[in-house]
Amino acid sequence: MRKHHPLLRAAVLLLWTAACWRLFVPALDVPTQELRANALASMQGTLLLLLLAGAVLLVRAPRIRPNATDCCAALLLAGVTASRFLLPGPAAPARYDELLQAAMLYASLRILFTAERHAAAVLLTLLCLFGIYEAWTGIRQIYGFTYSNHGLFKVTGTLFNPGPYAGFIAPVLVCAVACIVRSNRLAGRLLRRQTLRRPRSLLRPCVLTGGLLPCLAGWGAALLGAVVLPASMSRAALAAVAVGCGALALGELDAAGRLRRLFAAHPLRTGIAAGSALLLLGGATAGAYHLKRPSAEGRLLIWKIDARILLRRPLCGAGLGNFAGAFGEEQARYFAERSRPEGEKQVAGCPEAGFNEFLQFGAETGAAGFALLLLLTGTAVAAGIRRGDPFGYGLLAAAVFASFSYPWSVLPLRLLFVVLLAGAASPPGGRRRSGPRTETVPSRRSGPFRRIAAPLLLAAGIACWPGVYGRTAARAEARRQWSDVRIWMSSGRYDYLVEDGERLLDSLPHDFRFLYDYGYALHRSGDYRRSNDILRTGARISSDPMFWNIMGKNHDALGEHSEAERAYLQAHFRIPDRIYPLYLLALHYRASGQEAEALATARRVADHTPKIESAQTRKMQEEMRGLLAAARSGPLSETQEP
Template identity: 30%
Template structure:
């Protein structure tokens, strides 16, 4: 229960308090999970088996740990998380084998979490409590409505199953009625709040999971379909296909730019996978992706519409493509095999509730980024473990001996405690960074640099911290160190502002070729942004290359702006003045004086 409470964690005392706070909670909770599971094993002493899925999952996670360990040769946050997730899976599997109906208890906990989240969202919707994001009314405990809706969509099929049949899962009239009440209230509250999130991915995933629950809960429907004649099957299939086509098209039109933006990301991610069959490294997707999007627009492959919708994705908005891009093709195939065997096992053993939840989560993962958030990772592990568990202890032919089990528990407990103890120092660094950001935001760069430098070792894997630290160093004219920090940031992010600052650093150092390269990259990465063109124009004027300066100004004036603001209007007006000046004079001093007068445009 403590583990599943990860979804409710919102830590306002640190930067990125939702995502980071949930991760810290997971680290702190896992030693307690290991200890509790060990006590359960000592009390019940039921045999423990080892399945094919267990072996594949072990191989999959070890491959991830190896991928993250070798480039850095240290326990990075990703390596620690993967190691803990591996331990969690086997702890859950062991617990499921020790206590009868553990899977039912876990799913009821899911239902309770879904009900609490739905009520949380309803309170936000009607103004009784604040949202986690100023731009959205309904986010629950998440940062935006997308993941929030995805979590509710995952719970909905499980609630539906217990509402239809799950009340027979446990003995005792009071217990059955209690579960029925929890399932009904969870499902109804989710159905009420889900439309307000405007998340198409969650709607589709909820429908897919609920359909799976209804189909596999109704064997008569399956048998009836099997007896229908082929002509009727063809007719029904045609009608269903037409209905699906209309539904998908309606959802596409509902938020067309968002859908087109994801298609653009998927298109470039596929090219990324083709060039990197062994993966680009876990956590390095965004940095690598930026090169492909910039090259795509540089080669004039993008349409005008694509140039307008291009963004700066941190995720692929398709977990299957992102896993393949980061981990490589072989681990990706392992992952697909684990999922396929889990679904097959759930159908075979009639574990309909976790099957519905898993299908919903997997559909949502095809259109969003749930596995980048700890509550979804925990949910995936728990659902896979339940789908592959068996409460028939007599069916275990070759149970694992007690000595290896004891060794596993000792190593699991010690390692999780060690990792959790390390988090104390990192958490304090996050708190210090949160306080130091006030200095950064008020442009007290000299003082801020001292604070930021002290937290570098603990936070050097955080992109937002690296960007701010690199920007501070650039403003205090420590350009070389700034380039090193921002060089680390650009490996993990494709934010064009990183390249803009790198370009300004090289320009200040007199390294004009490198500066031009970074400005052009930022221009190609997100073509509808004006700032890189503005910086490039200033550089050409500084080196007295007036022909290229004219070309750069014209490019800026011809650029279609996605969002008009006072800053963009000021830029356009300034560039028009620059163009007029360049046409009237060839004097370098005159043009430099003019550019110096534009320093306060931003």
């Protein structure tokens, strides 16, 4: 790569720092899970990176050679685009816009990482600083100096839940440890030499970004992250850190070679120590399982349903954004097929995500999308670890966490994954390393890609950005307006919700919470058919059985008894432990004159022991016991549901 004026390089690094700051800092402010205006600021950061990459491509003309990760990313984007238009759904446009932002970000980062050799070190330093801030915020929440964003948990950082909070801390912690391992010797050597000979040279940008700042920031992020991470009680994050640091020890510290030499010198003691370590690991794994056993068993059931969706629709999947609806449908089919263990019935729920991003993506896009996503992540991890790149180890930790949680549904975690992916896939720009991990600078055969493909990709991203930004802004504003209108629900003014719901429907078809509120307001207003239309749309993108409960009530009000029965049964089989659908079904049978079915269903409600008892469940069971007692004294009267 040609050498350029130091001021030009300094300007590029300064703009790079500002763009990355704009990308991450607003995105980390996520006190609720709803779409907020901070997504727009993150989109602006994406645009800054696109423009900077375009300018660098024109001025510096870096040699960019596409690799296996780039090919997988291109194929994946093509497949997702086909799925977006061939399998449309209410949430498909919003989900596709999220993936388009990720694609724009990946393309711009690949160019900038390749063009500027200090870009990776600057971004790693920023990530460590973000990790320090989040960890410090969590420590302050632990000691009560500030409040968390969740009433049930003490530690959430600036996010809405300890799970995503730990999902951000864990990859940053692994990257920080990798920075320490990679930069510690270099930073120590620089400090000794430059301090004794030329102290002012420590302020040179190449010295600061080359090893000193990443090392110092890495120490801070690693120490504070290690303190706060156990307090999050996230087993997925702890597993991610263990896997990432284990790979780092094997790759950078030659742990396997040292263990072999130690075993050759002291076989008995080494064998006993290794066996004890394995026993401790097994005990820790069992302890983590039993620490929150219902949660672990619930995730096992979720993964089983995820796999069933993928196997049922291997070619195209359920479609972008349709995962939750397909999950509810498949779980209802699973429990309706035959009697299942009582433990599975008790842990069944209505999740919004699949708690395994790879399985969830496969359920939405089919087996090809599942395989491409695994290849995309695997090739980037392999390339990064082969070079000893901190991004590679951080990406491995992020991938492990994504196998147990829902990080790509949370904006800062999704951005972090894309950054780690692009960093791991990008060889260090403008430098060569000696030794077995030498990275060759791409040859001039990459010229056609540099002259044609890369500018076209950037131009396409810049052309798509206004549309994505405009749609995201419209969704955020509609969500804000609906939050203001929704307060009238507690006052019973459903006519206000109906009036504004119709106006906001075009902007919020992806929001199942909005669809439920709007459909319920229509139900309370007496517009049963329109209510069913809205609720049916919501049921396509949500696994919550309440959609079907209200649809059953609408069918009852319209005199469509068979449809009402089908809706109540669908709601029951989605979460068999809940008694409300059976309660409504018993009332339906009673009102339609089906005495035998009403009594049988009432007996099931009265005899059931729900996992979580409440005043409402006790009241419903008492009513069903009264119904059974009345039946013993005579035939049931034809009374209507209260």
